Amino acid sequence: MENNMSKDIEKILFSEEQLKNRVKEVGAEISRDYRDKNPLLVGILKGSIVFMADLIRAVDIPCQIAFLSVRSYGLKAASSGKIDMDGDIDYALGTRAEGRHIILVEDILDTALTLNTVSNRIKELNPASVKICALLDKQVQRNIDLLADYKCFDVENEFVVGYGLDYAQNYRNLPYIGVLKREVYSGD
Ligand code: 5GP
Ligand code: MG
Numbered sequence: 001m002e003n004n005m006s007k008d009i010e011k012i013l014f015s016e017e018q019l020k021n022r023v024k025e026v027g028a029e030i031s032r033d034y035r036d037k038n039p040l041l042v043g044i045l046k047g048s049i050v051f052m053a054d055l056i057r058a059v060d061i062p063c064q065i066a067f068l069s070v071r072s073y074g075l076k077a078a079s080s081g082k083i084d085m086d087g088d089i090d091y092a093l094g095t096r097a098e099g100r101h102i103i104l105v106e107d108i109l110d111t112a113l114t115l116n117t118v119s120n121r122i123k124e125l126n127p128a129s130v131k132i133c134a135l136l137d138k139q140v141q142r143n144i145d146l147l148a149d150y151k152c153f154d155v156e157n158e159f160v161v162g163y164g165l166d167y168a169q170n171y172r173n174l175p176y177i178g179v180l181k182r183e184v185y186s187g188d
Pocket of ligand 1: 113115
């Protein structure tokens with residue numbers, strides 16, 4: 001049987017090569033801005049894992065990593081507007097956020113509801129600073145005043161998958177980012 005994930009992809013937006021090159025540039029920016037600051041990069045699970053893995057290897061200053069589990073989409077292809085994020089954040093991070101320079105690492109900023117909630121919760125812990133690093137920025141749907149401090153690429157209002165981004169938990173392992181065919185999620 002043929003490997004069939006690619007049949008569900010309308011078009012490739014960013015190839016492996018483009019992702020590699022751009023992530024390197026963003027890693028270099030972070031390295032320059034955070035020299036001597038020992039930043040704590042906090043990946044938002046699960047979508048950020050592939051980006052995070054490449055990004056930290058493009059950062060050449062001392063840094064630490066942590067992850068937070070946040071859920072906004074459920075199984076659908078449209079934002080639910082509901083964020084599940086409970087419990088003790090320091091405990092979830094496995095380290096204290098107080099006094100740290102935090103960089104939140106997200107797969108895609110869409111309405112920004114998710115990151116707005118996360119960054120407000122983190123700010124309650126008195127970090128030295130909080131910035132946002134997004135792989136993709138989908139600004140058309142934004143009605144919250146929140147911008148990415150670092151981003152790799154802008155995207156239009158299309159549903160994209162791959163390089164960590166899923167549809168109903170699938171396609172995260174595609175090495176490129178592509179637009180999912182509408183027929184795949186048109187039931188939602
Ligand atoms: P926001 O709270 O900014 O509206 O939603 C952010 C989250 O929605 C992202 O972390 C991601 O999980 C999901 N999301 C938004 N747009 C897309 C998209 O085009 N593709 C995928 N796979 N997820 C998306
Ligand atoms: Mg996500």
